[in-house]
Amino acid sequence: MTTGRSRKERLRAEGKVRRDTVQDRSLKSHTIQQKVLARPEVTSAKTILLYLSIRSEVTTDLLRDTWLADEGMQLVVPICRGPILTLFALNSMEELSRGSFGIPEPAPSLASLPERQVNPEALDVMIMPGLVFDPQGNRIGYGKGHFDRLLEQARPDVFKIGLAFEDQIVPHLEPESHDIPLDLILTEKSSYE
Template identity: 40%
Template sequence: MKKQLRQQIIARRDALAKTVREAKSEIIVNKLQGLPAWQQAGTIMSYVSFGSEVATPALIKAALAGGKRVAVPLCVRDGRRLIASEVLAFPDDLQPGTWGILEPRPESLRPLDPKLIDLVIVPGVAFDRAGNRLGYGAGYYDRFLATLRPETRTIALAFAEQIVPDVYPEAHDRPVDMVITDTEIIQP
């Protein structure tokens, strides 16, 4: 069920014209930057978008320009875990890594204690109105989110086309605090 839903939503997202995705991404990023959770966060972690995901480069650049500490994930296949790595120069500190997603270069790896992060921008394939997310199926983010402070905010960015009635969450799945789309802000 999850596998079919994942394929269906990725196909729906891929079907959006590039110009439409870019326009929607800009709306979503602007909404996020207007929120107190963003404005008050001193240290953020954001996924680096790839494929047809909501684009995050403008967000990462704005955070750095605004004086925030910024981390991006490094996927460690052994143990299926994420390392939050501080970025000082975007995208110069990064190179294609696991699955072709931009990740920190070995010489630019600056591990950051997850307990220092105030806000995590979480990727996902689909989301429901309870904040549950359907990821890509490897559980990297569910394991990582479990290491954060309880007060760390988690926000997902998604196109309206990625909101579904049910993502069939399991016990180990971690919901997000908020989902921002181009048409609404969902706060479970």
């Protein structure tokens, strides 16, 4: 008998393999980012949380650079400090270096400045990665629960977006009682809302 945890671990492993073997990754990432930039929920937002892509994730460089250049937009990036993600108001790429898990992060001295920390309730939009998604807005992440805990702290009306390659979409995931579904999943081929 397969337990929920072992099924999730199997899906996680399969999702990582599918994501790692995506062809034309750069072109597909660009298409996905263009879709994000066209969304009215995004164009009207003032404060956006964006993951900074690593490894085989959907690249977020275009989004990052666009929003850093937009004076009317506050770009917020997550910082992994133990089991909790803290949020940092990013003003330029020069503020970043490689941190936990190889993820670009600000230096601890800069990240600890109170004026640069962001409360999750201030977010209008959250953009997050994952390994597996379904059309109903469910996601499986890396298994640490970082974004799950962050979603619990955000306002109920925050617009939640997952970025994925079409190969990462499965017909149905079994969400757990604490899982909060996303409002939108964007792939190079589809928009799941």
